Amino acid sequence: MIRLESEGLVCAIAQQLGGCIAGLWLDGVPVLRSSEQPPASARQSGSYPLVPFSNRVERATLLWQGTSHPLVNNNAPEPHAIHGVGWQRPWTVLDSDDSFAMLAYEHRADAAWPFAFDSSQVLRLRGKALEMTLSLTNQSHEAAPAGLGWHPYFVKRPGSRIAFAAGGRWEMGPDKLPTTRSPSPGLDAECAALDVDHCFDGWGGVASLRDAVLHTTIRSNLQRLVVFTNGSRDTIAIEPVSHVNNAINLVAAGADGIALGLHVLQPGETLTAQMSIEVKRA
Secondary structure: OEEEEEOOEEEEEEOOOOOEEEEEEEOOEEOEOOOOOOOOOHHHOOEOEEEOOOOEEHHHEEEEOOEEEEOOOOOOOOOOEEOEOHHHOOOEEEEEOOOEEEEEEEEOOOOOOOOOEEEEEEEEEEOOEEEEEEEEEEOOOOOEEEOOEEOOEEEOOOOOEEEEEOOEEEEEOOOOOEEEEEEOOEEEEEHHHOOEEEEEEOOOOEEEEEOOOEEEEEEEOOOEEEEEEOOOOOEEEEEEEOOOOOHHHHHHOOOOHHHHOOEEEOOOOEEEEEEEEEEEEO
């Protein structure tokens, strides 16, 4: 693994395992779900990139411009395709030093995603902050849907409290797909009491997670935030994303793609997202 360090902040990256973050610590205290060894899969890591879409595509079938594209069901027994393809593919290290790493993944059209693209991740420790940039360039010969995001699992300690402002929340059906949007101010709540797996839109780009040990601030230029935790979990996923869950197929059913955050990239166009995790001791 690659190990980055800055002012007591340490980040371990398992580039061959979906370009995931295996661990993030401040002065030895885990910020994300963390391990000194590579996890069994990116889904057990501290964080992984979401590219070229976030969350679920209904029934692992992409409906795009009048064509139905079957995708790989990559999280069986769940019937949907989930979180793109980057988290299940090895990434290549292009450059790195003690506090910086640049990774790349080149996708050629396959059963998991029918459009070719190139993607890159830049991870940099600056002071007590992890700064990340994720980019996707459409390398196919036609317009293609695109989305980006991250799936970090933050440690949920006793007394953890999450707070962020938003404009709306997408309700979820029993199939884990969005149904309707309801107005929502966001969250300001103790994590222990939460049972949530929702996408919030109109997010202001800042979220905080505080407990008696660490104060963590998540920032992003993305406008949607997926939050997932319940009483049985010792982590809380706080996921900046570019689009609403299942946005591509909602657009195919007549929804407004702009309102859902879906990007359509012409050949050669690039989509870029930024996120940072700033940590300090309580």
